[in-house]
Amino acid sequence: MDGFYDGIKNDKTDDLQYINSMSLKQNPIVKRLIAVPIFFEIYHFLWAWTEANIHRNPSWKIFVIGITGTKGKTTTIELLNAILEVAGKKTALLSSLRVKVGDKSEKNKLGNSMPGRGYIQKFLDDAVRRNAITPLLK
Secondary structure, three states: OOOOHHHOOOOOOOHHHHHHHOOOOOOHHHHHHHHHHHHHHHHHHHHHHHHHHHOOOHHHOOOOEEOOOOOOHHHHHHHHHHHHHHOOOOEEEEOOOEEEEOOEEEEOOOOOOOOOOOHHHHHHHHHHHOOOOEEEEO
């Protein structure tokens, strides 16, 4: 059997023991496996850092409330938004249901609440520009 898995598996020992006994400089497959997580960490960090700087680090200028969990996030974020609006606060919210900044509200066309590539930084920047004191994210 010639294939990817054969390069890191040895029938005589378990995988971890085999990998630990190998010289990393001699096996390019193991070098790639180890290098990939570091690459992705740096890649995602650089995207986040770049977008935050392009939008002048908006999360530093406002109080952000994040809602997490398995179920009920949209309901919770809508209820919290209603409470804050009744209290006279300008809010911004990003959920899978809608995107709202100040008085402007529209359906979330992306269908998710954690879009990538700077969307959240742009959303937060819009919230700061429209004086929305409390952005709500889920």
